[in-house]
Amino acid sequence: MEYNLAAPCHFGLESVVKFELQRIGAKDINATDGRVTFCGDEQMIAKANIRLATAERVRIILLECYAESFSELIESLDEIPWEDYIGRDEAFQVKGSSLDSTLSSVPRLQATIKKSAVLRLCEKYGMTSCPETGAMHQIEFTIRKNAISVYLDTSGEGLHKRGYRRNSNAAPIKETLASGIIDLARIRKAGTVIDPFCGSGTILIESVFKVCNIAPGLNRRFAAERWGMFHPEIWQKEREAAKSEINKEADFKAFGFDNDPECVELTLQNSKIAGIINRVTVKNEDIKHFKQTDGVVITNPPYGERLLEIREAEKLYRVMGERFAADRDHPAFIISPHEEFEKFFGKKAIKKRKLYNGMMKCFLYMYY
Ligand SMILES: C[S@@+](CC[C@H](N)C(=O)[O-])C[C@H]1O[C@@H](n2cnc3c(N)ncnc32)[C@H](O)[C@@H]1O
Structure with missing residues (x-):
């Protein structure tokens, strides 16, 4: 399955992230302010998480729409096939932010998105409520000037967390x-x-x-690896491939x-x-x-x-x-x-x- 993906990054680093994505073979790469979008399958999601050194995380784009009212938003949310991403027992939570938009109440937006997912999942899985006992899925949204993006984060902890910086001094650079x-x-x-x-x-x-x-994500795990929709062997293979490409001879x-x-x-x-x-x-x-x-x-x-x-x-x-x-x-x-x-x-x-x-x-x- 092909996914529309987004890698948020520091403002000013878009071209660098774009270049990294080209190098790992991502398709349809497009850089905008603080974000680079691309397309790829599960293997690409694993590869991007393990190898990208300059992006902050890897997100699946679930929805991009424009809404000025909750009814408009709910209509668009109804299009998201939540069951493709979230298994019967799996957990999910919503966070996000709103700037310069008519829909400005973040708690209400969170509740609306969560409710849309719950209703659809209950209907698809024939349940009256979602048990949410399984792996966590972090749903994220941004609203800027009424343009709404809804994402599913695949990284978990930000990609800057390589695992080597256990201690830090007063002002480390990210x-x-x-x-x-x-x-x-x-x-x-x-x-x-x-x-x-x-x-x-x-x-x-x-x-x-x-x-x-050396792929910066080699020695850490990512949220999406725990999801039922994905295959641990793909992630394992991507880790092994990255390991085999380490240049030990570099002078x-x-x-x-x-x-x-x-x-x-x-x-x-x-x-x-x-x-x-x-x-x-x-x-x-x-x-x-x-x-x-x-x-x-x-x-x-x-x-x-x-x-x-x-x-x-x-x-x-x-x-x-x-x-x-x-x-x-x-x-x-x-x-x-x-x-x-x-x-x-x-x-x-x-x-x-x-x-x-x-x-x-x-x-x-x-x-x-
Ligand atoms: C902004 S921090 C560098 C952070 C580093 N890039 C990192 O990621 O951890 C600046 C560093 O300069 C050091 N420093 C301050 N004055 C200095 C000086 N006169 N000579 C050498 N180092 C100095 C501080 O001890 C501090 O570790």
């Missing part, structure tokens, strides 16, 4: 965003990545995953530095959990001693709002400007929400790309 930046820096082959503010090691670990072709190293010894320890621990400790070297060093001999710098320095005062962050950007060559031979990719980063760093970026870290507008300053 794994999916780190991976997207690594793609934008075109790190795909042999070489060296350096993060002079490595924190919990996310950028280093995601770089190794990318270059060694690649990742170097991290941080002035906080606890972060150095954290990076080592997380790299160990991720199974890539042999490729990571970490040192307790302040940025003022940093020197880039070769490799590519990818980093998210302290932001000001979250770790230091903005003035302190600006002082650090000046030090970075002194320590980074930031040229063709010493590329540097720096993510920061500071609109005037280049002024303090002392050099204009070749390219500046807008990216969202959650709700926070950031820029990837690209020097290469």
Whole structure:
């Protein structure tokens, strides 16, 4: 069976997610704001969950319609073949959000969608109520300017949860965003990545995953694997295929530095959990001693709002400007929400790309 699917992502990473989907053979790929839609069967759902490094989750699109009243919405919901997705005993819950729309009561929308599913399932399975004792199905909806999308989430925990980051320091970058930046820096082959503010090691670990072709979802489970409609052997096969494609021979190293010894320890621990400790070297060093001999710098320095005062962050950007060559031979990719980063760093970026870290507008300053 073919499904219409959607992979939500950080705003600014749509083209990167699109490229990942092309690489895994998805069909009818279409990128819009914060979301890439595509088509595929169960195998594609398994593959996308296991392999996508930059998307937030994989959802089945159940309905896309336009409604300004509950009766219009109910009429559209009646079209959803809920029994194709939810088994007789399986559980389901609804969550979502409404923005700039006539139908604005989220609790009422949740209840309406749940009721529509219950009525249809009771009729199809010949029951008077749904037992909901089986595997959970998370139904999600969004309403924006009266355009409604109803989804079934297949991922469970977000795809950024790779399983290696058991502990985190004060301000870790999201794994999916780190991976997207690594793609934008075109790190795909042999070489060296350096993060002079490595924190919990996310950028280093995601770089190794990318270059060694380690599927980020290899060591975790996904919600849809527990559903009666799907086949565990397909997911198993996809895991084995991904495992067999790991490039163990890649000539690649990742170097991290941080002035906080606890972060150095954290990076080592997380790299160990991720199974890539042999490729990571970490040192307790302040940025003022940093020197880039070769490799590519990818980093998210302290932001000001979250770790230091903005003035302190600006002082650090000046030090970075002194320590980074930031040229063709010493590329540097720096993510920061500071609109005037280049002024303090002392050099204009070749390219500046807008990216969202959650709700926070950031820029990837690209020097290469
Ligand atoms: C925004 S965090 C980096 C988070 C990291 N990307 C992650 O995912 O965990 C910034 C890091 O810079 C470190 N740091 C702050 N000032 C520093 C300095 N002067 N030299 C080196 N590291 C510094 C902090 O200890 C912190 O771990």
